[in-house]
């Protein structure tokens with residue numbers, strides 16, 4: 001293994017945009033750099049890379065990363081920025097990153113630059129991936145950075161309650177599952193250079209354009225599910241937000257612009273931030289051509305060092321706790337969590353509205369910065385997750401859970417008048433998290449993925465306690481779950497939000513694209529909130545086929561424009577950004593035969609879709625995981641095909657088995673008592689609705705399914721049909737236990 005002489009002077013400022021080693025997506029340039037003469041040589045794998053070579057790479061890597069950040073700020077300073085409330089800006093959710101996220105991202109850029117420099121010094125004898133495994137073998141790390149020291153977490157002795165940021169759940173690895181952890185991988189990443197460069201086809205040419213894949217394979221067809229309600233889609237998005245949040249890079253001065261104004265074209269390279277991976281739109285696009293749009297803004301996800309700060313390929317950061325722990329309600333960091341509390345009676349902050357019995361979410365202070373408001377009186381909410389205002393139905397579900405927390409806190413306080421605010425908050429939080437876990441594992445997973453499959457993957461609900469917590473299982477979110485498999489559920493989104501008055505004598509449809517980042521539909525009248533709840537359980541969700549609503553493929557976050565973004569093109573581009581291994585790799589990981597030619601896909605993918613794939617991709621190995629997985633036939637009883645089913649099951653297995661605080665874990669110091677657990681296991685989506693709305697008095701028992709002869713509506717006060725979680729099991733005789 002050889003290293004070329006030090007000669008980094010070519011990295012002058014004006015060459016920067018192209019040569020920036022953390023981008024390096026120009027394959028030709030890389031090829032050139034690999035050809036550099038004068039090599040340092042290592043004869044055996046075991047011989048360490050000379051420490052001065054490593055130190056120099058790290059030092060220069062740091063300089064390069066800092067210069068790239070400076071350049072990003074300068075570009076914004078020169079007016080290459082985003083307009084407030086434009087589709088591209090709304091996609092950032094927030095124009096700044098919390099300081100710890102910023103620090104981790106900066107350190108990871110240093111590591112990636114150093115890795116790249118080290119690779120550039122090597123002889124051409126190694127492929128990108130063998131270089132990475134060589135490096136792993138060598139165990140080269142960045143040791144001195146403050147961030148790398150801070151990963152080591154100190155835990156106080158066994159706590160009955162979860163921490164807010166997810167640390168200390170696993171006693172051996174207290175950093176597992178924390179907010180800010182790197183996503184975990186189950187396959188070798190697909191980066192063109194093995195490190196961070198956007199992947200290319202096996203031939204070395206570009207992979208197919210994501211927008212073209214979206215229009216050809218995921219076109220709009222208004223087919224609804226026959227059984228599942230829109231609440232099923234909404235719960236899915238909510239638990240997604242509990243488990244995963246990858247955020248995009250920003251500069252110190254705000255969101256990153258990759259397109260010329262109004263999407264007229266991709267910015268020329270001298271103005272392009274090295275985090276830009278815009279999606280170009282072909283001239284003949286069926287929709288955007290009418291709006292002169294040739295470029296959709298898209299920016300790379302924040303990366304983070306591995307926990308040991310080793311040099312190697314990029315890892316993206318999960319900015320929320322990976323546990324299913326109600327983090328969208330309570331927040332994933334202490335500062336926000338504290339801001340959300342009312343500090344009295346264990347309650348969360350809420351606002352009251354005239355003529356409404358129950359509360360609403362508190363308001364953000366900078367409404368116009370994060371919402372797309374028509375009037376200053378429009379609501380814009382604050383919650384534990386910045387995606388809260390994305391759609392009115394997401395905000396509705398957040399509100400139901402906020403009300404549930406406060407309802408539970410009030411009951412506990414009545415039962416135990418001497419409990420402090422802190423105790424009430426923690427106990428109510430623990431109960432609400434248990435309800436969320438129960439509804440997800442008992443009700444949501446089975447209707448979506450089938451009972452058989454849950455048994456097969458050992459995640460079926462048990463009658464009372466489970467005893468299968470494993471401290472060896474990392475509960476971190478698998479990168480391909482968040483950046484591909486679970487996104488397939490975007491196909492469940494319907495064109496409209498339905499509302500129903502209490503008389504049920506009418507149904508109103510509101511186009512989704514008219515309501516992004518503006519939850520005012522929840523508050524137009526004192527009945528509006530309940531009208532949305534009635535509508536969402538009456539409306540069928542979209543069918544789980546690869547056809548997606550134009551509301552998300554042409555009009556996502558459109559605000560006042562006539563066009564928006566394309567969520568499916570984004571899903572495909574995000575998979576590439578994260579270096580998600582190809583569909584063929586995942587077939588093998590999930591126990592299918594690796595396909596040698598397109599026709600080998602025939603067992604899983606219908607023939608017309610194979611033909612379309614063959615037309616669009618050069619080689620069967622090039623197929624993106626999101627695309628291949630989405631085109632598979634459903635496994636019986638599930639909304640997913642085999643490959644996505646396997647990834648999603650693996651995730652929900654880890655989320656349960658790797659969570660020491662999972663609600664039905666028995667025989668642990670923090671476990672619920674027998675009587676308490678029996679009550680928690682009565683929780684259901686239907687009961688959550690009944691207990692937290694003013695005027696929804698009839699709900700079908702299975703609220704993730706629409707009403708039918710086999711799933712009729714019952715009165716909310718019919719406690720046999722819709723059981724009630726009785727909290728008297730939490731009454732304690734003294735303040736000491």
Ligand code: HEM
Nearest residue numbers: 233236237240244245246391482486487489490493570574
């Ligand atoms: C109207 C409803 C929804 C909208 C508007 C929406 C929109 C979005 C957007 C804009 C992103 C970020 C895209 C990117 O930058 O890569 C995203 C990510 C994602 N969505 Fe959705 N989504 C919706 C519903 C759902 C549902 C129902 C599910 C699954 C049950 C889901 C699963 C995901 C996942 C797993 C991610 C990746 C999250 C991350 O890594 O941060 N979404 N969605």
Ligand SMILES: [Ca+2]
Nearest residue numbers: 242321323327
């Ligand atoms: Ca969480």
